[in-house]
Amino acid sequence: MIPPTVTPEMSDREPGTPDSSDSPMTGDQADLLRALCEEASEPFNASLTQREALDRIEELRDSLNTNQNL
Numbered sequence: 001m002i003p004p005t006v007t008p009e010m011s012d013r014e015p016g017t018p019d020s021s022d023s024p025m026t027g028d029q030a031d032l033l034r035a036l037c038e039e040a041s042e043p044f045n046a047s048l049t050q051r052e053a054l055d056r057i058e059e060l061r062d063s064l065n066t067n068q069n070l
Helices: 027-040 050-068
Strands: none
Touching: 027 050
């Protein structure tokens, strides 16, 4: 039996359109990031992309959880 082939998912965005991860962070991301930065006494950078904001949120969450478990 021949295994089924996987067809790549087609994107809804037009060719040449920036990926959403390159777009400015969303309002929800900014709110969460601002709160985490305040809690961690870290500076808030409002110019991050969505991908950068996700990474920074994860870093801060990890840092705050580590500090709380000590």
